[in-house]
Amino acid sequence: MTSNNIITRGKEIFSVELASAEKVKKRLGQSFADTIHAILDSKGKVVLVGAGKSGLIAQKIAATLRSTGIVALFLHPSDAAHGDLGMVTTGDVVFLI
Structure with missing residues (x-):
């Protein structure tokens, strides 16, 4: 080449x-603005959930949010089903990717 x-x-x-x-x-x-408001107005964490390729994207979004000072974490759905759902608390914003 x-x-x-x-x-x-x-x-x-x-x-x-x-x-x-x-x-x-x-x-x-408006849905974009609503999403941003949900993140900025959250009284808790931003939790991103995904599996496979969507999980990789969710991990990247969580890392990017953390780099801006927003408390964010990634949660794999199978881990959620085996006890890690306890990380999600009242006031958290959850995105399923």
């Missing part, structure tokens, strides 16, 4: 990603 082919392919990939981001931007509405 030549350098020109690599550059061309890279530009194609960025074009696809930009188009996808533009679609998401157009769909932002």
